[in-house]
Amino acid sequence: MNPTAPDFHDFADRIRQWGRELGFQHVAITDTELTEHATHLQTWLADDYHGEMKWMAQHGAMRWQPDQLLPGTQRVISARMDYLPPDDEPEAILADANKAYISRYALGRDYHKLMRKRLAQLAERINSEIGTHNFRALVDSAPVLERGLAQKAGLGWIGKNTMLINSKAGSWFFLGEIYTDLPLPIDAPQITEHCGSCSACIDICPTQAIVGPNRVDARRCISYLTIELSGSIPEEFRKPMGNRIYGCDDCQLVCPWNKFAKLSAEPDFQSRHSLSDIGLIELFGWSEEEFLEKTAGSAIRRIGYERWLRNIAVALGNAPSTSATIAALQARTCDASELVQEHVAWALAQHIRKAQ
Ligand code: B12
Incomplete structure (x- = not known):
């Protein structure tokens, strides 16, 4: 620490300014008190x-007690980075059952790396001004209640769809x-919530995963079913999945507050390999090598080729019954993976049923 006592109020302003320079749209500071959010998390886990x-149930209190993750943590600097790519028409893709809908956050490069790097740069900048402080930069990379912290820092409210x-x-x-041990002044939390009587997200969710305001049953959420679930997708959710092959944005697309969303100019978040507008048949034709090559550096790669094909098979089962669709599915009836075979068989059965 510098010998002269720093003016932390002024310093907090500079942190916000540096954050903006590093490409964050909002940076604010909060303390580590998360009791209320912890109670909600525990109910969610118990259900x-x-x-x-x-992994959501592991690590115990570390998720809601930041100083268990990084001893000495007194404050949390919470940051937001917009990711919506320009020139994009998500609704048109969703409405075209021959196309693949990939959630907008995953069209470009994996956000984890970029954001963590920028946060680490911000922390280094703090270091260079104030002397060494103990810090850890986090982006969905450790047990952290990110939305709870962001709400407390005043970045927004947790909506009925649970989005900040x-x-x-x-x-x-x-x-x-x-996370930092610096005794920075804290920002005012967002106390008011502005969803009002709107229930558009609850009503639109294709699988009724928003089981009540602020409560998402992940087991029903298409994001979970297409990304996190490793095995067979329960049949009841396959038709409602439509053409969503990686994640789902319906509860955001319908949210009236998103008319105020800003587009991102970050090159990393721009769509790669035409993923924002691409046909299901083309993607289903990718070999494993192509999958690995085209998803290098993308969050999509995490799910692996088998789940990728599983998801596209379901979407092709929901696509119009053209000869091209049926041929694409038939070409994978003997796929090396039993999981893929099972979803392909389901998809073909949908087309046979329609033909009867
Ligand atoms: C697990 C997880 C998921 C799971 C579960 C989602 C969920 N709602 O919990 C799945 C795979 C489904 C998922 C999906 C998505 N996710 Co996600 N996910 C996470 C993760 C890792 C943890 C979230 C968590 O703690 N869940 C536990 C539950 C209890 O928390 P919660 O739902 O947020 O509930 C809070 C409040 O709603 C409140 N609460 C709960 N019950 C009640 C009841 C009442 C009455 C009240 C008043 C309040 C209340 O308290 C809770 C704690 O703060 C975070 C990263 C992180 N480490 O925080 C990213 C994160 C939340 N996801 C994110 C994104 C972008 C998504 C998707 C949009 C991706 C996509 N397009 O497919 C979807 C959105 C789906 C949705 N509506 O949530 C972003 C959200 C950014 C934002 N603006 O909010 C995060 C923060 C990642 C990041 N670093 O940016 N996700």
């Missing part, structure tokens, strides 16, 4: 809403944090 995401929503920027953004 088994996390499904196969066993900002009245000037909607919800199309990522969150990240810096």
Whole structure:
């Protein structure tokens, strides 16, 4: 620490300014008190809403007690980065059953790396001014209650769809944090919520995964079913999945606050390999090598080739019954993976049923 006592109020302003320079749209500071959010998390876990995401139940209190993750943590710098790519018409893709809908956050490069790097740069900048402080930069990379912290820092409110929503920027953004031992002044929390009587997200959810305001049963959420679930997708959800092959944005697309969302100019978040507008048959034809090559550096790669094909098979089962669709499915009836075979058989059965 410098010998002269720093003016932390002024310093907090500079942190916000540096954050903006590093490409964050909003940076604010909060303390580590998360009791209320912890109670909600515990209810959610007790209801088994996390499904196969066993890691959500591990680490105990570390998730809601930041100083257990990084001893000495007094403050959390919470940051938002918008990701919506320009020149994009998600509704048109969703409405075209021959096309693949990939959730907008995954069209470009994986956000984890970019955000963590920028947060680490911000922390280094703090270091260079104030002397060494103990910090850790986090982006969905450790047990952290990111939305709870962001709400407390004043970045927005937790909407009925459980998204963190900002009245000037909607919800199309990522969150990240810096845990720090610096005694920075804290920002005012967002106490009011502005969903009002609107229930558009609850009503639109194709699988009724939003089981009540602020409560998502992940086991029903298409994002979970297409990304996190490793095995067979329960049949009841296959038709409602439509053409959504990686994640789902319906509860954001319908949110009225998203008319205030800002587009992202980050080159990393721009769509790669035409993924924002691409046919299901083309994607289903990718070999494993092509999959690995085209998803290098993307969050999509995490799910692996087998789940990728599983998801596309379901979408092709929901596509119009053209000879090209049926031929694409038939070409994979003997796929090396039993999981893929089972979903292909289901998809073909949908077309046979329609033909009868
Ligand atoms: C697990 C997880 C998922 C799971 C479960 C989602 C969920 N709602 O919990 C699945 C795979 C389904 C998922 C999907 C998505 N996710 Co996700 N996910 C996470 C993760 C890792 C943990 C979330 C968590 O703690 N869940 C536990 C539950 C209890 O928390 P919660 O639903 O947020 O509930 C809070 C409040 O609603 C409140 N609460 C709960 N019950 C009640 C009841 C009442 C009455 C009240 C008043 C309040 C209340 O308290 C809770 C704690 O704060 C975070 C990263 C992180 N480490 O925080 C990213 C994160 C939340 N996801 C994110 C994104 C972008 C998505 C998707 C949009 C991706 C996509 N397009 O497919 C979807 C959105 C689906 C949705 N509506 O949530 C972003 C959200 C950014 C934002 N603006 O909010 C995060 C923050 C990642 C990041 N670093 O940016 N996700």
